[in-house]
Amino acid sequence: MAEISFPLPDLGEGLIEATVLDWLVSPGDQVERNQPLVELETSKSALELPSPQAGKVIRIHGSPGETINVGEPLVVFEVPDNTAGIVGTVPKDDAPKRRVRLSAVLDED
Amino acid sequence: MSESNTATLEAGSATETQSVKLSMQQALNRALDEILSTDPKTVVFGEDCGQLGGVFRITDGLQAKHGESRVFDTPLAESGILGMSVGLAMAGFHPMPEVQFDGFAYPAINQIVCQIARMNYRSRGTLPMPITLRVPSFGGIRAPEHHGESLEALFAHVPGLKVVSPSDPHDAYHLLKYAASRPDPVIFMEPKSRYWQKGDVDTADGGTLTGARIVRPGRHLTLVAWGAMVARCLQVAELAAEDGIDVEVLDLRWLKPIDAEALATSVGKTRRAVVVHEAPLTSGLGAEVAQLITQSCFDTLKAPVERVTGFDVPYPSGDLEDEYIPNIDRILLGIQRVLEYRRG
Secondary structure (H helix, E strand, C coil): CEEEECCCCCCCCCEEEEEEEECCCCCCCCCCCCEEEEEECCCEEEEEEEEECEEEEEEEECCCCCCEECCCCHHHHHHHHCCCCCCCCCCCCCCCCCCCCCCCCCCCC | CCCCHHHHHHHHCECCCCCCCHHHHHHHHHHHHHHHHHCCCCCECCCCCCCCCCCCCCCHHHHHHHHCCEEEEECCHHHHHHHHHHHHCCCECCCCEEEEEHHHHHHHHHHHHHCCCHHHHHHCCCCCCCCCEEEEECCCCCCCCCCCCHHHHHCCCCCCCEECCCCCCCHHHHHHHHCCCCCEEEEEEEHHCCCCCCCEEECCCCCCCCCCEEEEEEECEEEEEECHHHHHHHHHHHHHHHHHCCCEEEECCCCECCHHHHHHHHHHHHHHHHEEEEEECCHHHHHHHHHHHHHHHCCCCCCCEEEEECCCCCCCCCHHHHHHHCCHHHHHHHHHHHCCCCCC
């Protein structure tokens, strides 16, 4: 298994930090991509942060009321080694399928 | 079969062999770890290579083990990554930079072609460039633009560069260590669609690391491939066997220099050849391979060398990959064209 850390992303508008309001997941939870992870409050608004990926949450950083800077660790996921690539998908090694058959008279001259 | 393997089979014990089952990702990670441990002059760097451990986790854990001065993140600027490699090499280091994806090498072409490839020549041998540039290469993972390209012909055309691509974990482990030990710059093209498939790695015995390698012997036709296409050609060979055609699969491995002798030996025996690559057809490395075969085997060839390749279009994203990358049927059709050919 591999660990992947998800730092607090840049929330736009020049904001450099956010305060944790409420965690919507706990360590041990299996989450799906885009599932809301945490409610955050910035100086502009409150928002729900969606998960960037599927995986098992193994650590969360920041209790409600604590402030986290952009780029600091927020969530650590555990994922199987073979899905640990961050870009793209892992190709399946399917049984090979064919439509073309070969036909040849092999003169072994 | 090496003596140590034989001894292990007889003893029935896993302790006497160095053979382990690893994915290519794990094999590369282990090789880098060992290179960093044994050569204090090696430095590993690139986008996300440090703290994150690489987007494909090839450098996973290396910064924590070897420190931030030897394994580190760079800005998102490939010309800087490769330009810094030149300076580090001049100062006596052995840089192992990563360009995160094939298509990200374009901004660094000036540094690769005009500096890394010819600094040794330009300096009359006083400034060698012992740089191993790792490039996750080729397609097959449903990634966006610039993440699925095949640049081997571009690199192979540049005097002063060596180019190699492993097709399985064993070769990945040993070829990376071998490339890192060379005094010349080596472009190390990792087939990213093969990072996660596991295979046996004999860490003690790498076998011959120069030249091509026959991965499946056969009598009737030679399939020449490299990188991710080797696994596909092995599938094709199994299917061809159902039809009574005995296909040899030659993994070229080194794309510069190309092992012309291995091509001559294999096709000299089979008298038929199909070369398969993901890169576009025109001016692809398949043309070079076809010429080398024709040069050595012209008198005995049964048919012109066929090429089964990508198309002359920008690499397509997403599901269109399946139409672009040579698939099993397209390779079988290439074989059929060779089998059908009759001299006029």
